[in-house]
Amino acid sequence: MLPSSVTSFHRQVNSERRFGMSSPSSCVGFSCVPVAAVAGVRASSPSSATATTTVSTCLSSGQTFSPDLQAQRAVLEHLFDRKLVEGDFWYVIVAEWLEQLKKFVGINSSRKYYGQRASSPPGPIVTRRDYAHTVDVVHEDAWRMLVQWYGLADGHKAMKLVVYKYARGPEIEHNINSFKIMLSNSPAEDFHIVRFSKMEKVGHIEYRTRQLYSIPQSQESRLWAKAEADAEWRPLFHRDKPIGVVLDMDSDFTRPVVALEITDCEGKWIGAPELIEPPQDSKVHSYLIENSMFDDVTTPWELDIHEQIDQIGKTLLEKLHGNFNVFVQRAKDHIEARECHIREQERQVCSRESVTERLSTRLEVKEHRLSEEILNCEEKIKEYESMRLDLERQFADKQEDMLKEQTEKETQLAKEKEEFETEKEKFQQELQRMSELGKVHESRIKLDIGGNQFTTSVLTLTRDPNSMLAAMFSGRHELKTESDGSYFIDRDGTHFRYVLNYLRDGCIKEGTLPQSETTWRELLTEAEFFQLGGLADFLKELISKKDVDD
Incomplete structure (x- = not known):
């Protein structure tokens, strides 16, 4: 929030500008030597065709409105404290000129003072020096106020820089990247190298590409790009977004590749680069942008609005x-x-x-x-x-x-x-x-167990899937039959009927086994041979109970 005195000052300035009024320059009465004179330049006259309004200095005969030092200090202290914000513009000024301005209006500075007297105004703005390498930058709002008060020296022009948000934080972009521009279906050697800022809108890059390849207005187009030559292609269908943000660019020295895809006479897309399938949302948003972000398209309006x-x-x-x-x-x-x-x-x-x-x-x-x-x-x-x-x-x-x-x-x-x-x-x-x-009748087979004939079914023999009998008659093995059609198994057939009854009933019913430990042990041997786990566990329990009772 600016002080009320500064606000009233701005109202006074606007009123006097609209009615052609002016007041004496603040440097009248000083025997001053401005920085512009030291740099060997001359102040722009009010009738020049520059985009800003000049102010009077000791080297020019004309006089325009210049606020008092207190008002200048109140305005500039607020503007010089601006932080870097992505998308803001900052302007280059020779550090010596800016230091003399701060000394002149009474703003504290941490830089070295270059020997000019504190009472001397800096003169017109100097943006470059043939023998000086130290420059400073000021926010766009501060630049406009300085140009309005002090003017721009002859032979000097505004040097506009933009703020870009790198991974380490927002910084002023001092070097713009070189882009390789090509058509999506053009030969590899048909390309152009164009320099763009990372904050440049996708719509302007597409407009410049269409100009380079003379694409008529009736043909639609859309952009594809990749941040590096070995990176993947990305669709740039949002023309109002900055190119650096879309491609996640974090360096001033990367060389992105941009390919322009156009439609044929039937309105169909000719083809994405390297046969990349476009996303589901392939609609191009916003419009082409004719002017670059560095073009000052609003300057004529700003100059003529009061009139x-x-x-x-x-x-x-x-x-x-x-x-x-x-x-x-x-x-x-x-x-x-x-x-x-x-x-x-x-x-x-x-x-x-x-x-x-x-x-x-x-x-x-x-x-x-x-x-x-x-x-x-x-x-x-x-x-x-x-x-x-x-x-x-x-x-x-x-x-x-x-x-x-x-x-x-x-x-x-x-x-x-x-x-x-x-x-x-x-x-x-x-x-x-x-x-x-019915299943038993259909799958009936004969078994020859040690000379004893038994008739049963495949369903009964395979009831215990973990038994040897289930494995034999599962159909996975080829078994030989005797002349009478029976299957011979070389085991004692005396106790095999107990094995069949176990498979038929799924258990051993009480009272169906003889009360003989010898018979139990013989039957246990047969159960273990045929791998009938349930029958074997049952017989082991009977034998263990018998041993405990004895």
């Missing part, structure tokens, strides 16, 4: 004075016409009041008739109400009887449903047993 406002104000006042009497006469005529109209409306209101009285009499008669009809309707309503109550009682009785009947039927249906579910479950079990019997 235009003055001319508009004078024209407006002349028209207001010329039309004021006409406006007053028309207002009087309008008021008289409105009074006549109001009197006519009063006469109409009186006639309507008489009509209203006649209508009110008729309405009273109709109201009396309606009252009688209302009484008759009320009597009929009472009669209908009694009938409604009788019907509700009858309906309640019938509803209660129907609910009782419905409850009895629901109870009976629940019992029938339960009986049906029981019968259904029995039938399903019977159907499952019959299905298993």
